[in-house]
Amino acid sequence: MDATSALLSGLNEPQRQAVEHAGSPLLIVAGAGSGKTRVLTHRIAYLLAERGAHPGEILAITFTNKAAAEMRERVDELIGPRSRAMWVLTFHSACLRILRREAHRLGWKPSFTIYDTDDARRLLTQIVKDLGLDSKKHSPRWLAAEISRLKNELIGPDQAASAADDARTKLVADVYSQYDERLRLAQAVDFDDIIGTVVHLFRSFPEVAKSYRMRFRHVMVDEYQDTNHAQYTLVRELVGTGDDKAELCVVGDADQSIYAFRGATIRNIIEFERDFPDAKTILLEQNYRSTQTILDAANGVIRNNTERGREKRLWSDEGPGTAILGHTGDNEHDESAWVANRIDELVDAGETSFGDTAIFYRTNAQSRAFEEVFVRRGIPYKVVGGVRFYERKEVRDMLAYLKLTANPDDTVSAMRAVNVPKRGVGDRAVAEVEALAARLRISFPAALHRVDEAPGVSGRARTGIKRFCEIIDAATELAAAAPPEEVLDKLIADTGYLEGLEQSKDPQDEGRIENLQELVAVAHEFTEQVVRGTTDDDEADLNADVPSFLEHVALVSDADSIPDPESQEGGVVTLMTLHTAKGLEFDTVFLTGLDDGLFPHERSMSKPGDMEEERRLAYVGLTRARKYLHLTRAGTRNIFGQPQYYAASRFLAEIPGDLVEWSESAPPARVVKSKSTASFGQPIVMRNAADIPVLDVGDRVTHDKWGLGRVVELKGSGPRAQARIDFGDGEPKWVILRLAPISKI
Ligand code: ATP
Numbered sequence: 001m002d003a004t005s006a007l008l009s010g011l012n013e014p015q016r017q018a019v020e021h022a023g024s025p026l027l028i029v030a031g032a033g034s035g036k037t038r039v040l041t042h043r044i045a046y047l048l049a050e051r052g053a054h055p056g057e058i059l060a061i062t063f064t065n066k067a068a069a070e071m072r073e074r075v076d077e078l079i080g081p082r083s084r085a086m087w088v089l090t091f092h093s094a095c096l097r098i099l100r101r102e103a104h105r106l107g108w109k110p111s112f113t114i115y116d117t118d119d120a121r122r123l124l125t126q127i128v129k130d131l132g133l134d135s136k137k138h139s140p141r142w143l144a145a146e147i148s149r150l151k152n153e154l155i156g157p158d159q160a161a162s163a164a165d166d167a168r169t170k171l172v173a174d175v176y177s178q179y180d181e182r183l184r185l186a187q188a189v190d191f192d193d194i195i196g197t198v199v200h201l202f203r204s205f206p207e208v209a210k211s212y213r214m215r216f217r218h219v220m221v222d223e224y225q226d227t228n229h230a231q232y233t234l235v236r237e238l239v240g241t242g243d244d245k246a247e248l249c250v251v252g253d254a255d256q257s258i259y260a261f262r263g264a265t266i267r268n269i270i271e272f273e274r275d276f277p278d279a280k281t282i283l284l285e286q287n288y289r290s291t292q293t294i295l296d297a298a299n300g301v302i303r304n305n306t307e308r309g310r311e312k313r314l315w316s317d318e319g320p321g322t323a324i325l326g327h328t329g330d331n332e333h334d335e336s337a338w339v340a341n342r343i344d345e346l347v348d349a350g351e352t353s354f355g356d357t358a359i360f361y362r363t364n365a366q367s368r369a370f371e372e373v374f375v376r377r378g379i380p381y382k383v384v385g386g387v388r389f390y391e392r393k394e395v396r397d398m399l400a401y402l403k404l405t406a407n408p409d410d411t412v413s414a415m416r417a418v419n420v421p422k423r424g425v426g427d428r429a430v431a432e433v434e435a436l437a438a439r440l441r442i443s444f445p446a447a448l449h450r451v452d453e454a455p456g457v458s459g460r461a462r463t464g465i466k467r468f469c470e471i472i473d474a475a476t477e478l479a480a481a482a483p484p485e486e487v488l489d490k491l492i493a494d495t496g497y498l499e500g501l502e503q504s505k506d507p508q509d510e511g512r513i514e515n516l517q518e519l520v521a522v523a524h525e526f527t528e529q530v531v532r533g534t535t536d537d538d539e540a541d542l543n544a545d546v547p548s549f550l551e552h553v554a555l556v557s558d559a560d561s562i563p564d565p566e567s568q569e570g571g572v573v574t575l576m577t578l579h580t581a582k583g584l585e586f587d588t589v590f591l592t593g594l595d596d597g598l599f600p601h602e603r604s605m606s607k608p609g610d611m612e613e614e615r616r617l618a619y620v621g622l623t624r625a626r627k628y629l630h631l632t633r634a635g636t637r638n639i640f641g642q643p644q645y646y647a648a649s650r651f652l653a654e655i656p657g658d659l660v661e662w663s664e665s666a667p668p669a670r671v672v673k674s675k676s677t678a679s680f681g682q683p684i685v686m687r688n689a690a691d692i693p694v695l696d697v698g699d700r701v702t703h704d705k706w707g708l709g710r711v712v713e714l715k716g717s718g719p720r721a722q723a724r725i726d727f728g729d730g731e732p733k734w735v736i737l738r739l740a741p742i743s744k745i
């Protein structure tokens with residue numbers, strides 16, 4: 001069999017058509033598990049192998065970084081390592097990459113900072129205070145959601161102000177305009193800006209839009225049903241409408257649209273054919289993932305929605321498989337104990353592995369009951385979401401310092417860090433410096449450096465602020481030549497942060513020290529990957545420096561912390577919310593908390609549109625299972641210490657009764673296994689000082705991964721020596737000589 005027939009042989013007829021289709025825009029609408037993502041990977045491979053496309057002409061957009069990495073891996077398997085120059089990215093990472101390259105056109109420095117949800121909320125809290133608003137009535141969280149909604153609709157502050165027609169929308173517009181101004185002053189963007197700014201860039205600089213359009217001749221989008229207006233507009237700008245338009249292929253399932261709260265609209269999929277009049281639509285109807293029993297259950301639920309796009313009849317060749325098992329516990333502990341028993345039973349019987357098992361729930365807080373029983377039983381597990389590493393206080397504190405070394409105008413980070421650990425800089429001193437900043441029209445951190453011009457600051461606070469500025473300045477200087485882990489190390493030491501934790505008697509502080517160590521290790525690992533060229537994006541313009549590291553950190557999303565099942569033998573059970581489960585598949589699935597009010601969520605009960613969104617979420621959950629599906633509920637749950645009674649989820653009544661076998665009794669106790677230990681990352685290899693290659697500009701070198709290159713610039717010395725090397729494939733790359741796998745020839 002030749003390579004092409006091998007590429008096409010694993011596909012059914014409509015899938016093959018989708019892979020081979022050329023020219024007009026292509027929409028693939030199909031139910032869960034029908035091979036949409038598979039079609040995308042095969043299409044990429046086919047474009048490269050058969051249609052002479054160059055990898056650099058391919059832009060594939062997926063929903064999570066994890067999905068992007070998987071897609072690149074699958075294409076690698078199909079066509080080998082030529083895939084390196086492709087852009088397989090999320091909307092955010094693709095746009096960030098474009099922005100870093102083009103920021104100068106908008107008058108930005110390329111080192112702008114990305115504010116995440118927490119940073120954005122702090123900034124809003126500040127604005128609410130400054131505008132004298134009541135933060136109980138106008139919570140920063142609510143304002144953040146309103147502003148995000150406007151940004152997702154590509155509505156700017158001025159437009160919002162002129163459209164505002166009542167007190168509420170006027171207030172939002174006011175806050176929005178303040179917020180926007182302060183972001184700009186701090187040289188920062190928030191998450192929603194990233195996409196809107198690229199749209200703005202393309203519209204203001206048609207030649208830039210054209211250059212990307214000429215570059216990306218093939219644009220593909222997975223999970224198209226979850227794109228919002230800004231993302232949709234971006235795709236249109238990228239593809240273009242004229243004679244030079246690129247080829248577009250999008251895949252999605254209107255029944256799996258679950259991000260309306262982020263402005264996603266099924267409209268984008270339902271009206272694709274209207275927006276792209278010459279579009280071709282392909283339907284896929286065979287499901288390759290699940291047994292017929294599981295599909296019947298999923299279809300039974302989703303058929304109750306009225307807003308559904310095109311009708312689909314999903315069928316499977318897998319046969320009926322085993323019945324779905326249901327369990328009603330006496331309470332949440334009973335529910336989770338039953339789940340643990342069932343997992344043990346399936347694993348012991350060799351029917352499934354921990355890594356092929358997932359527990360889904362509606363809200364993050366529900367993980368706790370499962371975690372408790374899993375720890376007791378020694379079932380290895382991992383929670384996706386919850387209090388994630390990057391949300392922990394000490395990690396955020398140190399990142400705030402680090403951000404300041406990359407962007408000296410970063411106001412939110414400076415406010416966060418200036419008195420952490422405590423150095424006598426109270427609210428009053430901060431207010432004085434803020435006033436100075438406003439007077440001089442400079443950023444807050446810039447004003448900190450001119451604290452002597454703020455008369456109202458006490459002597460003690462002044463000393464604290466000066467110390468703070470010294471720390472930042474020294475770290476900034478180091479950051480110009482050193483990898484991020486060294487800068488972090490220095491900051492942790494200089495700030496006295498570590499000392500404070502070490503002297504503390506609070507047992508929690510030990511965990512905090514570990515988290516800081518982990519952060520340094522993460523930075524280290526990042527440097528290593530950049531130097532070896534093994535980051536997820538091979539073509540990324542990443543350097544082993546602070547701005548690149550911060551960018552990397554900013555993009556690590558929830559779904560990325562899903563463990564790699566290979567990393568522990570048998571893998572670990574994954575606990576996650578239904579929202580993070582999209583696109584994934586597992587042999588064994590537990591859909592838990594099926595109590596009315598919990599799922600569907602209370603909040604959705606008053607609006608039919610919201611209820612339909614909950615139902616789609618149920619459909620997503622049910623269709624993740626390959627073989628063993630379980631439905632559980634508790635009936636009684638402790639809410640703030642009081643038992644609360646729930647009726648069965650209405651979705652259960654929508655599943656044909658003969659598909660599910662219910663049990664209600666409390667499960668028998670089982671033998672306790674030993675707790676498994678977590679595995680740690682690989683050690684990082686560094687050269688000894690004596691082995692660091694000595695180079696001159698013009699020297700020729702070979703790099704294990706990038707091949708032959710020529711040195712074009714040098715900086716730093718000793719362990720900090722770096723070289724900029726031209727490998728003949730675009731921008732020359734900076735490498736750290738102590739770490740890079742290079743030798744002089
Ligand atoms: P979702 O809607 O959940 O994102 P999907 O439509 O993207 O699902 P895939 O994840 O691409 O579906 O495919 C589901 C499973 O079916 C995968 O394990 C995939 O490898 C397998 N599959 C798809 N098409 C075929 C085929 N023609 N032959 C064999 N296996 C297939």
Ligand code: MG
Pocket residue numbers: 036037038222583
């Ligand atoms: Mg998919």
